[in-house]
Amino acid sequence: MDLEWNQCPSGKEDEVEKLPFEIFEIGAVKLDEDMNRLDSYSCYIKPQVYKELHYIAKGLTHVSMESLNDGKTFADAVGEFIGWCEKDGEYRVCTWGTSDLVELQRNMRYFDISNPFSYPLFYYDVQKLFSIDREDGKSRRALETAVDMLGIEKDIDFHRAISDAEYTAKVMALLDMKKVSAYYSIDTYRTPKTVKEEIKVNYGTYEKYITKGYDTKEELVNNARLLATRCYLCGGTARKKIRWFTMNSKMHYCLAECRQHGYIKGRFRVREDEDGRFYASRVLKITDEAGAEEIRQRQSEVRKRRRDKRQKKKS
Ligand SMILES: [Zn+2]
Structure with a gap:
């Protein structure tokens, strides 16, 4: 899973304290136990808090406010996404790094959506797994660097939620899961x-x-x-x-x-x-x-x- 989010366009002073980052895109790819690609999910979310793009979001993503305004509400998007996760039975969330799950749950809390994840929430931080498999276990590489190191073809642009999810899935499929599968991460958004x-x-x-x-x-x-x-x-x-x-x-x-x-x-x-x-x-x-x-x-x-x-x- 990968998310894109926006932040207060006029700077930190004006930000909503409980929602520093507002999610505007969810992208995900579903793999089976043997790392075969089964399905994908992608949607835009209509901004409700920050109604202009911060310059970082403008620069990184190929998205405009006009297209986001046609998106779903966060509540509808999350409901649909979790439904998609659950429809093939048990699932485990995999992300590049630790921040996506934190921001997803923070957005849920802000918009008063009950947390659908099991507790404690174990997930795979593919950035960490990549480091354990290919490096010293401590390094943390950018997704694009890992893609380069593994010789994965760069046929789609980075920094869209769905494309980063596709690349994360491709990286994961190339890891030695026998070696790294025990190293799941523990989410601490809920302590x-x-x-x-x-x-x-x-x-x-x-x-x-x-x-x-x-x-x-x-x-x-x-x-x-x-x-x-x-x-x-x-x-x-x-x-x-x-x-x-x-x-x-x-x-x-x-x-x-x-x-x-x-x-x-x-x-x-x-x-x-x-x-x-x-x-x-x-x-x-x-x-x-x-x-x-x-x-x-x-x-x-x-x-x-x-x-x-x-x-x-x-x-
Ligand atoms: Zn001992």
């Missing part, structure tokens, strides 16, 4: 409301944990469940070698050790959800001596910085 709803996934090479939301950062970063380090391979307690410390109060790190599996490095980021609650997304990862050393270095940097600050105050 866990209770401890019971919290999400923990063992990807084999690392574990991801998404906490529930808290009213304050302090409550979050002092929470025992977040700070506890259990080895995700054997379930045993991994003793802390370096307690959780923070670089900038957003990223936190620690180093632990499992008797059986060796070093485990931990990191979590404090995030704010749509309702202003604080939650963390934490990763635990088995690492080696070099990985452990990196955490030690980082900690001594933080300590040095603190010392320098104190000294400055004194002098």
Whole structure:
């Protein structure tokens, strides 16, 4: 799936806070389990909030306000699109990057449409899968770069929702899904409301944990469940070698050790959800001596910085 959206034409100051990006086009391609192309979906949406195109939308897309004004309402478009998704049975959303699903749900919320997706929402970020399959797992390429790298023919223009969806599907069809299929992403537009709803996934090479939301950062970063380090391979307690410390109060790190599996490095980021609650997304990862050393270095940097600050105050 790919979306195109518009933003406030007169700049950020005038934007509607709850709807920074208004979707005006939905494009999607349906693949079966063997990555055969089954069908496609495409529609324009009549703008209801920003009634002129922002210059970025003007530049990127081959679309005019006149043609958008013939489009469907957002509610009708989403209803039709979800119907199209569901008509062949179970489906999984695949997008290039993480932002399309966020903006789709934000638009749904703004226009008061109940969220049709299951919770938690697992999806494929094809941009990430491409990186895991073809690069280091960390790089994030533009769709066109990936298309070039895979030698896919560029016979349609980019930056229309339907054409980017077609290209995303073509990239996906060329990936080694046996290698990457376990690496689905977890959407965090909706965060866990209770401890019971919290999400923990063992990807084999690392574990991801998404906490529930808290009213304050302090409550979050002092929470025992977040700070506890259990080895995700054997379930045993991994003793802390370096307690959780923070670089900038957003990223936190620690180093632990499992008797059986060796070093485990931990990191979590404090995030704010749509309702202003604080939650963390934490990763635990088995690492080696070099990985452990990196955490030690980082900690001594933080300590040095603190010392320098104190000294400055004194002098
Ligand atoms: Zn272990």
